Amino acid sequence: MSHPGDGEPSPQETAWEVLCSSGFLGLRRFWVLSAVCKDLYSLREDHSPQGIAGVLSNRALSSQNSRRELQSLLQHCVDKDDVRGLRQLLAVPGMTGRFPGLFERAFAKTSVKCAAFLCEEQYVKGQIAPSVDIQNSLSGMTVEMLSVLIEKGALSPSAWVREKNLWRPLLTLLIETHNFECARFLLDRGARVDVWEHQNDSNSEKFESEGFTLPRAREFRTPLFSLVGEVAPLRRxxxxxxxxxxxxxxxxxxxxxxxxxxxxxxxxxxxxxxxxxxxxxxxxxxxxxxxxxxxxxxxxxxxxxxxxxxxxxxxxxxxxxxxxxxxxxxxxxxxxxxxxxxxxxxxxxxxxxxxxxxxxxxxxxxxxxxxxxxxxxxxxxxxxxxxxxxxxxxxxxxxxx
Missing domain, CATH: 1.25.40.20 (Ankyrin repeat-containing domain)
Structure with missing residues (x-):
């Protein structure tokens, strides 16, 4: 936003960077404003805390509503086959691996460009658990079996399991079956804790509407919340x-x-x-x-x-x-x-x-x-x-x- 040759950023640039890095602006406002302002649009490519990475930092995503906004925007990009917007969001450090249902959605919506982008190996390999009745096998799952699946590339430590229309981290499901040994194995292998359960069919059409409000839901739990919720009842x-x-x-x-x-x-x-x-x-x-x-x-x-x-x-x-x-x-x-x-x-x-x-x-x-x-x-x-x-x-x- 500063002019070429300027030695210091303009006051407007500094103000926007502060808003982005503080998380005060919020993703929806940032996305709408950056779409109509050429100077602000460049912040979508800025992966520093003063750009989009600040808007999507883990600190900024602390509330469920902010995580809903992110999920809704990603689905909106897929529905409109906006591969550029999708790429900008997923390019932010830490974003990939959090939304396993995007490729399936792109396929269902015939969003060709987004599907081609999501087919890249880094976005889909090992993210989704094998197509077996894995949920009924989790309580008896062994560390040895998990080790084989991960070593052979069939499963990622941060893999997801689909339960009807809800995507759930494999780590969370192991916790809920009290298979803490396997959950610990996944955590030792790098399973992510900054992920949350989410549905795959939120209404992304409303994202850009002026009076947009996100519906409340009981998903969005993290593995940490699930673990505390499971450990406490085990007390006598x-x-x-x-x-x-x-x-x-x-x-x-x-x-x-x-x-x-x-x-x-x-x-x-x-x-x-x-x-x-x-x-x-x-x-x-x-x-x-x-x-x-x-x-x-x-x-x-x-x-x-x-x-x-x-x-x-x-x-x-x-x-x-x-x-x-x-x-x-x-x-x-x-x-x-x-x-x-x-x-x-x-x-x-x-x-x-x-x-x-x-x-x-x-x-x-x-x-x-x-x-x-x-x-x-x-x-x-x-x-x-x-x-x-x-x-x-x-x-x-x-x-x-």
């Missing part, structure tokens, strides 16, 4: 479990089921440590997602952090791992929900220890929520004496309203 009702692996006939012994769950939970927690490390490296610890637990506790679907999910599950062990990994204790989710509010609103008296750890990690104990409540007023409302006592000891202002 009293929150304690036998840390010794069960013997071969434990299933028939009294308490054998609990021992089996305990062993599975230990494997799941070990996998969680590795996945948190990978998620931190990819910059997706702060991603939000809807989760089935929040449906049971709130009036409707909300996008929440993985830390909120751990609080809802009253799982302090998972909670500790998340805090140690660097998940933000003060992150605001949809409707202003925070981990502090979750503990005070939905927790029990024993969960006050999580409240203490949140405070030590920098959580705001005096934040006023959208409904005008503060943590202290909520604790008083629900008559949670331990929480009230802790908040007062921490010097929370009693007069604040």
């Amino acid at each position: 009702g009293d929150g304690l479990f036998n840390r010794e692996a069960p013997n071969s006939d434990s299933e028939s012994d009294e308490g054998g089921v609990d021992n089996t769950k305990a062993a599975a939970r230990l494997r799941g927690l070990a996998l969680l440590k590795l996945m948190l490390r990978a998620a931190k490296e990819r910059g997706v610890l702060g991603w939000l997602s809807e989760d089935r637990e929040i449906y049971q506790r709130s009036r409707g679907p909300l996008e929440v952090s993985v830390l909120v999910i751990a609080c809802l599950a009253h799982d302090e062990e998972v909670f500790d791992l998340l805090i140690c990994a660097g998940v933000a204790a003060n992150q605001r989710c949809e409707a202003g929900l925070t981990a502090v509010r979750c503990v005070v609103d939905f927790g029990n008296e024993e969960d006050v220890s999580m409240l203490e750890k949140l405070a030590d990690a920098g959580a705001d104990l005096e934040r006023k929520f959208p409904d005008t409540h503060t943590p202290l007023t909520l604790a008083c409302r629900w008559r949670k004496e331990k929480a009230v006592e802790f908040l007062l000891k921490r010097g929370v202002d009693c007069a604040r309203r």
Whole structure:
């Protein structure tokens, strides 16, 4: 946007670069504006944080709605056989391998140019699991079998499985069948954690309409959310479990089921440590997602952090791992929900220890929520004496309203 020969960028160029790199602009606005402005159009080819790579960074994709926008735009490009737009989006580092259904869509829409582009080996090889009933085989899948499939090029560590009209990462499906050994093998082989479940038929025709709003859906879960959701229920009702692996006939012994769950939970927690490390490296610890637990506790679907999910599950062990990994204790989710509010609103008296750890990690104990409540007023409302006592000891202002 600066003129040839200029030594410094123009103020307009600097402003647009800031908007792109901050994620404030959003993909839909960026795409529409760059389509009508020749200078801005060049940012579609700019893979630096100041160009399209900033708009599509993992930080910018933290909300489900931003991920929906990306998916809808890709499908719009395929439907219109806009191979140039498709290439611009998929050329952004990290984009390829996230959308396995694009080639199938191009074939169905007879989008010849997009189909030819997507046929390139780098976009399709090993992305989709072999055409067998793999889902019913996942619980019994062995590391040896996975190793053969990957070594022979039949499967990628970041492969996808189609479940009706939903594309799901193989890593997520292994987690949901509690096959944590194979899930760990995939993670060690480079399986991606910055991917999400998604449908293959969203209405891309509405992408460019002025009043475009994306429908809510229960997909878009990441492997990290799935893992936390599966590990927490393996905890015994009293929150304690036998840390010794069960013997071969434990299933028939009294308490054998609990021992089996305990062993599975230990494997799941070990996998969680590795996945948190990978998620931190990819910059997706702060991603939000809807989760089935929040449906049971709130009036409707909300996008929440993985830390909120751990609080809802009253799982302090998972909670500790998340805090140690660097998940933000003060992150605001949809409707202003925070981990502090979750503990005070939905927790029990024993969960006050999580409240203490949140405070030590920098959580705001005096934040006023959208409904005008503060943590202290909520604790008083629900008559949670331990929480009230802790908040007062921490010097929370009693007069604040």
